Amino acid sequence: MRIKDWGHIVSVLGVCLLLICGCDGRSDEGLSSDGPDAVYLDINVALRDAPVSGRSVSGRADEDPSYDQVTDAEKMHTLRVILVRPDGRVEHNVYLDLKNAPVSDRYGKIRLKVQGNEEKTIYLLGNETSVSVELPAVEGETSRVFQSWGDFKPGDKFLTREQMAGLVLSFDNVGTFNDTHPLPMSECHTVMLTDEGLEPDDEGQGQAGEEGEKVVPKKKEITLKITRAAAKFTYEITNKSSRDYWLSGIRIEKSASHEYLLPNGMKYDDAENEVTDFQVPASAGYASFNQSYGVKNVKLEAKSTAPVELSSFYLLEGKYENADDVYSANMDGKNYKTSYKTAITLDTKDNSGIDLGGNTGSIPSGSFTLEDFFPNLSTLPRNTHVVVKITIGDADDISWQVDLRPYSEVILEPGFGLDI
Known part of the structure; x- marks a missing residue:
């Protein structure tokens, strides 16, 4: 018999609704051009079991209240978003410290200015300090040693997808997770940014075009899931x-x-x-x-x-x-x-x-x-x-x-x- 993912085993794993205030990350680093292909990518990150519209994932009326409980170990205390371009180089590496307000449902939104009309690989790493990961040498890089995720700067060549897929976690004591040692979380997504699906950015002030007309920037908003690694x-x-x-x-x-x-x-x-x-x-x-x-x-x-x-x-x-x-x-x-x-x-x-x-x-x-x-x-x-x-x-x-x-x-x- 197959087993369902955590989001459909607990009735509500995380009943907190997203508080937009204080949860807005923005970064314009990593983009060398403000040309016509530049777009804003708004990323919302949801735990895989996040409820929809405040309802139980399972929709059962007889859920045991104990299944609604989320321990501190299961919340997102930190979040890193690494966005990689098709040439294998880092476009953004954003680190968010949420320890004062750990998230049990979803985090939104992280606004990144990116190059449009290309595919992005997006890595989500939550609670990264809970476990250590031995990073291999980046293919083609001989002069630099990357010892932590924060060492990868915009423009640096990143690990290949095959290298990322082969990285492993090991825990000294798998049972010991708490508010200071929360569960690691992770996920990899690919997003294709084309003109289709883009919409005008209401938040943008626009910029002057070649003939002085106002150019309204475009945006795309996505929600990406992140999965607890235990x-x-x-x-x-x-x-x-x-x-x-x-x-x-x-x-x-x-x-x-x-x-x-x-x-x-x-x-x-x-x-x-x-x-x-x-x-x-x-x-x-x-x-x-x-x-x-x-x-x-x-x-x-x-x-x-x-x-x-x-x-x-x-x-x-x-x-x-x-x-x-x-x-x-x-x-x-x-x-x-x-x-x-x-x-x-x-x-x-x-x-x-x-x-x-x-x-x-x-x-x-x-x-x-x-x-x-x-x-x-x-x-x-x-x-x-x-x-x-x-x-x-x-x-x-x-x-x-x-x-x-x-x-x-x-x-x-x-x-x-x-x-x-």
Whole structure:
């Protein structure tokens, strides 16, 4: 089963409306001529899941309010726009610091004066300082070394599209993102600027032509999407049993070691709602991801009616397959060749170390681990949101639900299997 992009899994990931005031970037650098081909390009940058007209992306009336929440890690704190001409040289390199007002929806507008009648390649890089990227040598350049994106000035030769497509990200700790270390974001777009689609610039003052007549400049306004370069996981646990438990950790099998900087080979359905394919580096390795809650485990109080919603964490996108690790779904008779699965470790000991004992069913005393497959998570694209809802009952009645909103809910009963 295919998984939808983040914008169609959460109900509204970013409910803030664009505040035009204070969000207007302008640059006339990089254009050597104010001739008749000069046009203004107004760029609005929207996160891929940005709602339309303030409505939920999914349009469902029964959305859980928790899906509306946007963490500081998921907002755009900085934005760089690099515009490259057909000759491979930089026309504009604009850096915007949004840390005082990070954006969770869309940023607009960035006005650039550009040369018209040619194709532009536009790179969007959000939160670039969160991870380091090793930049290769620019083809044909031997005297200069570019160590950061800011080193590329208008007129400089830029990396080729093939070089950009091959750049990779690796995170020391994929789960640790916050307001000071936000999720990286990126995208590459191509825009053809021709006379078709241009309109008079109402904001321009015009200039005198050869015979003194006023020449009204032209403009084109576009909205470009930017994509978060990680997958989000949220766990919600409701303990309806008659005794308390303590959660000490969550494990995900498996997390990729690195991924491409830019969405690589990302394909969508006709409506651009659902990811149908993407590419990952052949050199990427896969290892267990462990979210530990340290010495202070999370208490799951008995007879609860509301879930404990754990802080979200983030993994790199991946395509992990293991022929020896196959899940057969009884509900549809299909085999899922995948090793994406999860485990939670519970304890009957409180944080002081006192063991309150197991129950009369098969739940043991002390620490024990429960694990099972994600039955409909055959791949893990970036910008997705996987919500795992777990319900603990008495005896061994522990069920879970993988919620890939808005299109799919999978309920497994009894759910996890004991791994002790």
